[in-house]
Amino acid sequence: MKQPVARRDGTVDEYHGRQIADPYRWLEDDTAVETQEWSQAQHQCTRAYLDAIPMREHIKARYTELIDYPKWSTPYQVGDSYHFFYNTGLQNQSLLYIEPKQVQRSREHPLASARLVLDPNTLSADGTVALTNIAFSKDGSLLTYGTSQSGSDWQELHIRRVVEGTDYPEVLKWCKFSGIAWRHDNSGFYYNRFPEPGSVPAEDQSNFSTVYWHRLGTPQSEDVLAFERPDAKELGFSPFITDDGKYLILNVWHGTDAQNRLYYRPVLSAHEDEATNTQSFVRLLDEADASYQFVGNDGATFYFQTDLQAPHGRLIAIDTEQPECEHWRELIAEQEDVLAFAFVAHQHFVLAYMHDAHHKMQVHRKDGSFLRQIELPMLGSIIDASGRPDGDEFFFNFTSYLYPPTIFRYTFADEKVELWHQTESKFDPSNYETTQVFYPSKDGTRVPMFLTYKKGLTLNGNNPVLIYGYGGFDISMTPGFSITPLLWAEQGGIYAVANLRGGNEYGEEWHEAGMLEHKQNVFDDFIAAAEWLIEQGYTHASRVAIMGGSNGGLLVAACLVQRPDLYGAVVCRVPVIDMLRYHKFTVGRYWTGEYGNAEQSAEQFAFMYAYSPLHNVREGVAYPPTLIMTADTDDRVVPGHARKFAATLQQANGGEKPIFLRVEFKAGHGMGKPTTKVIDEESDILAFLCQTFDLS
Incomplete structure (x- = not known):
């Protein structure tokens, strides 16, 4: 099958005194019939070639065989339960489950005590509607989840009663890269979104990020604007609430730049109304001079992973009542290895370092002093980890090229790592x-x-x-x-x-x-x-x-x-x-x-x-x-x-x-x-x- 020849035109642009031809500019237009016909003809030619390859069906059969194994995500604790994703092997989308923490888990029947919260495969016949964002309320009784169609970055937010398995009627639109921050009283959550289409020029549809307050059970039209910066339309704002429920924090980002900012204010009390709120956000970090990743807090003291004056990363403490730089405390200094991520579990810092592109794991006390190294199975990666500041454990998901994702649990009481879930792949790595x-x-x-x-x-x-x-x-x-x-x-x-x-x-x-x-x-x-x-x-x-x-x-x-x-x-x-x-x-x-x-x-x-x-x-x-x-x-x-x-x-x-x-x-x-x-x-x-x- 002969490949179609693309029409060339005379489009030319000038860049700083230079003429640059762009003869295929017309192929940028997704909606043009000519573009669609050319693309379809190209694809048909490609399909004819690929489908005629003798090995393709064998490869597909072997690929299907190898990918057909149960897949588990790292468990996260919400309330008194864990939530996790599970896929039997060939399901188009993984299912979301919760499981009581207190139940003794069966290795032979790991789903025996789990309850299905959401099956994304029921959202479309071909699996092209995906679950792209989830946020449970603090007690785990409510779930905000985002859905995306055909791989789009745009998503719609829905709210589910976890026990009943039913959704509230409201659907929140115009969301992309959205953070979701539930208030601990379950009255609602904060989220970031972009303008309603038509309210700004088309080129600004992904600008003017704003943070809204959504009260549970009300239509989106009644959402209350919580924060905006019309003077800085290219900044994005992702809200989250601290684990103690006291502070609403905005991670402020500019595109994909590593340097970010951070604003905060106290969370309103149960009887206060966001519509009449007079509290303004404190711009704690507003220079965009480094990366600042919020790790946790003890009251007014905030902990950050930052590369400020430390390209390999370090851990610092900022007292928000004395936020000036001269009062910052360094808890864990920059190391030769790169600090990949950090979180708080059992009032300890858990850190992953990267050594020559593979991970190591350590536990430190809250004062920053080293406690112990966590032994990993081999040279590989920690692809996810979870723990709670008030918890007694943390989980991590470890993998390597010949080692399928495997979940481990570390308990502080006995200071040991135990296997939580072993992935049984059909590939023999020996x-x-x-x-x-x-x-x-x-x-x-x-x-x-x-x-x-x-x-x-x-x-x-x-x-x-x-x-x-x-x-x-x-x-x-x-x-x-x-x-x-x-x-x-x-x-x-x-x-x-x-x-x-x-x-x-x-x-x-x-x-x-x-x-x-x-x-x-x-x-x-x-x-x-x-x-x-x-x-x-x-x-x-x-x-x-x-x-x-x-x-x-x-x-x-x-x-x-x-x-x-x-x-x-x-x-x-x-x-x-x-x-x-x-x-x-x-x-x-x-x-x-x-x-x-x-x-x-x-x-x-x-x-x-x-x-x-x-x-x-x-x-x-x-x-x-x-x-x-x-x-x-x-x-x-x-x-x-x-x-x-x-x-x-x-x-x-x-x-x-x-x-x-x-x-x-x-x-x-x-x-x-x-x-x-x-x-x-x-x-x-x-x-x-x-x-x-x-x-x-």
């Missing part, structure tokens, strides 16, 4: 291993990389390698269990994860070394990973595949156009591609602190244009086989990026290898994606790679 290596980047920077493969690997220079990376937004790539790498390893492949600059593996300095004018460092790190694997005899260029999504899609696209000779296949998922216009779509403006703004700054235009994948595709170059993936309702990274990139690559490609565009329908950026779609998508990727590398 014949595989994960190693960590370090390689030099272009400028000599030492970069870690994890390799997973079959034991007994021969360095014959011919092994197929799939390299994954992200490199941005302060996000660390720590070890995690996933089916795609396991299937790739079963086929004899090496799965590599490079811990690139731009993440937080080595603190804020590592992040800053991969953002704005330093973004090329991220691409250099990724290119160097492939070069090192080739030099060390693991593989050669025609057997190297690269994959990344979102900011990682930008990564692999940039590396593709900079070094097309270095790769045998490219999988580019929901990518950011047009660096000159990305900020114009949906929440793209949230990322200007990370990438820059080519319109506003000539200096930023220069370095962004230099690596923008869309603007660096070269005519006549033989590009490797490439699978570009997007979703029709992605409202985070709009599909126009992927469409324009596919059209540009297909037109310029001087070789015979295919450039495909795969479109997922009724799906978004990835959040809440049903299991059936996950299986189909990952099977397509693996089939594409196996076909390209002639694996069977």
